[in-house]
Amino acid sequence: MTARPYLPTAAFLVAVAGAGVAHGLYTDRWGQSPDRAAAAAKLADVPRTIGPWVGEDRPMDPAEVAAAGVDGYVHRVYRNPATRQAVTLFVVCGRPGPVSVHTPDVCYQASGFMMAGRPARESVGPAEVWSAVMAKPSAAVPEALAVRWAWRTPTAGWQAPDRPRVSFARSGVLYKAYVLTDRTARTDPAPDFMALALPALDRVLAD
Numbered sequence: 001m002t003a004r005p006y007l008p009t010a011a012f013l014v015a016v017a018g019a020g021v022a023h024g025l026y027t028d029r030w031g032q033s034p035d036r037a038a039a040a041a042k043l044a045d046v047p048r049t050i051g052p053w054v055g056e057d058r059p060m061d062p063a064e065v066a067a068a069g070v071d072g073y074v075h076r077v078y079r080n081p082a083t084r085q086a087v088t089l090f091v092v093c094g095r096p097g098p099v100s101v102h103t104p105d106v107c108y109q110a111s112g113f114m115m116a117g118r119p120a121r122e123s124v125g126p127a128e129v130w131s132a133v134m135a136k137p138s139a140a141v142p143e144a145l146a147v148r149w150a151w152r153t154p155t156a157g158w159q160a161p162d163r164p165r166v167s168f169a170r171s172g173v174l175y176k177a178y179v180l181t182d183r184t185a186r187t188d189p190a191p192d193f194m195a196l197a198l199p200a201l202d203r204v205l206a207d
Contacts, residue, residue: 039154039173040072040093045204051196053078053087070094071173078193085189089197090178099174100151100164103130112136113145122148124194127158133183144183148190150198151176154207158198175205 048055055076065073074091092099103119113134122131129150136143150158153171161167168174179197181190 033172035154036071036094036173039175039205042205043072043074043091043093046074046076046091047200047204048076050078050193050200052080052082053193053196054081055079055089058088069098078197080189083189085185085187086182087189087193088178088180090180091175091201093173093175096168096171096174097165099176100168103149112138113143116144121160122191124158124191124198127194127198128160129158129179129194130160135183146181146183146188146190148179148194149177152202152205154205157202157206175201177201 048057055078058075058077060073060075070092071094073093074089076089077086078089079086113136116133116135119130119132122129127150129148131146131148134145134147150160151164151168152158152175153168154173154175158177159167177198179190179194181188
């Protein structure tokens with residue numbers, strides 16, 4: 001499998017940067033809170049091995065991360081040696097405002113992707129996530145990503161609300177997870193991966 005699914009994630013930080021620049025002086029005028037710093041530090045403990053999946057970090061440009069206003073992130077490609085499938089996990093942590101509002105139709109337009117149809121909710125164990133397909137019609141070779149995303153706070157599990165900015169407005173810190181796979185592959189490994197990954201993230205990120 002190619003590494004295409006993780007390439008457009010840089011667009012997420014570009015999209016978040018717009019909100020970060022617009023509101024940064026107001027929301028962070030007293031500096032980063034201890035709660036946010038502690039929440040971001042937990043990302044270092046996200047396991048690199050989840051069941052049969054082995055992860056490889058994909059670092060982002062520090063300038064883009066700083067401009068986006070996120071406090072921390074994990075950007076990792078997980079591969080299953082037995083099936084030779086790959087999944088990209090992208091988790092960010094920061095203020096609820098910018099982290100809550102940027103859905104894939106915003107994040108990936110800068111890379112030429114368009115959402116094919118409306119997002120739909122999926123259940124992964126006790127968690128709910130949004131699911132959508134992002135296609136790149138202008139590509140010479142067809143490209144399509146299956147994208148799933150959800151949010152959680154340090155005290156509540158993964159959720160996919162209709163109005164995340166309202167739902168998480170009172171949270172001091174917010175996590176958002178993206179799981180990306182190649183939609184053109186014969187089978188989509190995301191559901192099996194997420195059934196293992198979301199509980200693993202819960203064990204690390206929950207207060």
